[in-house]
Amino acid sequence: MVKQPDPSPKHDARKASATSRVRTGDIFRVYARETRKHWVLFMAVFLGALGAQIAGIISPLYMKMLFNAVASDPRTAQSFHDLVGLVVIIAALSLIGWIAQRVQTYSIIHLESRGMADLSADAFDYLIGHSYQFFVSHFGGTLTRRVSKFAGAFETIMDNVMLAFFPTAVFAVGAVWVLFLRNHVLGIALAAWIVCFIAFQIYVARLRRPLRVARSEADSKMVGTLSDAISNQNTIALFSGKEHEGGIFRGVIELWRKATMRSWNADEMIWSVQGILIVGINVGLLYGAVVYWEQGLITIGDFVLIQSYLIGLFGQLTGISMQLRRFHDAFADAVEMMEIIQLPHEVKDVPDAPPLRIGTGTIVFHDVDFWFNEEKPILTGFNLSIGGGEKLALVGPSGAGKTTITKLLLRLYDIKGGVLAIDGQDIAKVTQDSVRDAIAFVPQEPILFHRSLMENIRYGRRNATDEEVIEAAKKAHCHEFIEELPEKYGTFVGERGVKLSGGERQRVAIARAILKDAPILVLDEATSSLDSESEALIQDALHTLMEGKTVIVIAHRLSTIMKMDRIVVVEHGGIAAQGTHEELLAANGLYHKLWSIQAGGFRE
Ligand SMILES: Nc1ncnc2c1ncn2[C@@H]1O[C@H](COP(=O)(O)OP(=O)(O)OP(=O)(O)O)[C@@H](O)[C@H]1O
Ligand SMILES: [Mg+2]
Structure with a gap:
């Protein structure tokens, strides 16, 4: 008995992805592994961000000295000299900050582009290794979006952490610390305010979440309706459904508009509260500073210091709610791809599976x-043997x-049960590639790559020469129609091969199989889409191809x-009868019935 991974229908890919639980930590782990590969760049980003913020914290201290000096020093040559000295130091700090920031952005550009490229490639490799059943259960468009969003989320999360959250945290801690050293009360007030501000952000992020989810659902619905209509454009035109579809689309758009408005309204409310918080701390600290100035505890320079820090901090903090939202959205995007990455491949090679050793090509279906x-x-x-x-x-x-x-x-x-063997070897215990290499398959509805005809046929044997491809095309009777195309073998066939007729696509698939020349066909x-004349011609080629091979038609x-x-x-899931054409006709069963109907059809 062949061991099966999971025979229950819950293994259905779509259901599995709908119920899978992706944890935040999983996504971080994948992104962290990617970041670790480029740790030198990451350290450069980290140190750049740190350097830029430290320069930003130190610089106001010299501003303070400058202002204090301007306010109190007499206008002498010496004090002028000192002031210029301070200006030079401030300039140097700005320059250091600027350089650190360049290091940071230059490194993050390299880090993110490499990370995104790697992640896309890895996601592609894993995705394409999923089973046939997986792909018939998922929309192509959705999968395409998931792969690109997975890489995009890496960029957003990296930007958020390294260009927003981390620098803001460094600046906030630095500013609070310096202020605290100067005046404990003012320092503590600023620290308390920052804590409140962040708590507020986290609280509203949670409140806003359902609104955002509703909006993104409305968004998906809109995209879904749109793409369904686009792929059914032909049907819409043939059944005069333009107005009907327009109505459906407008209905979906209206839902989207309402969801969007609700979400934006909530954002606006948050901005308003945030604005009040900012004015509050600004006025509060200024008032405190005035009181301490009156008591002679702080100087003009301290005012400048406080204002510099507040302006710097507000600049970073006002953006933070937007960043938090992007951060959340990026996670939601990454989750969609992680579901696919965490979903085990359904059809897998067993560990150390050997390749199939193909002989004469006997096939056995046992129970x-x-x-x-x-x-x-x-x-x-x-x-069936x-x-x-x-x-x-x-x-x-x-x-x-x-x-x-x-x-x-x-x-x-x-x-799900029994054994399927080729040349005495269970196909579940040898590599999948070796099984498929042994079989040339012409499917019922061939689908082609949007590539040239030459490349499409060559897919049967990717190292075949142009001459071999053309020879196979001639045998499959594709050559005639290909030669009439403007670009001949260089012609692109449209997505899934839509620019060819059904019969032309079939002939291309046959040419591929001829080129592959595998032991089992x-x-x-x-040949179902071919007219009788072309079919008769191709049958000849197929009969030649069949020689010496095991064939299932x-x-x-x-x-x-x-x-x-x-x-x-x-x-009904089994074999009703078998034998040669004559034997089956004589048995007077289903075959006889089918034959009579078809033969009758010909006679009329
Ligand atoms: N991926 C799938 N998921 C669920 N059911 C499927 C899937 N593919 C096929 N089926 C079902 O399995 C049954 C057998 O399908 P199959 O394509 O093997 O039939 P067939 O004998 O080749 O028919 P035809 O002569 O029309 O090509 C059908 O009832 C079909 O609906
Ligand atoms: Mg079929």
């Missing part, structure tokens, strides 16, 4: 069970599970499979 949904099994105790070099046809009603059988052979899904309705058009060694009729 195979498979379902997408436990209530509706596709195969139960399915048995295909000899090396045998040409087998699968027929049966639509939805019987023919395509699924071939996908199990390709290990696009893991079977699987054709799933490979699925076809609704029974005329195309008459010559197969054996025909297997699949129905």
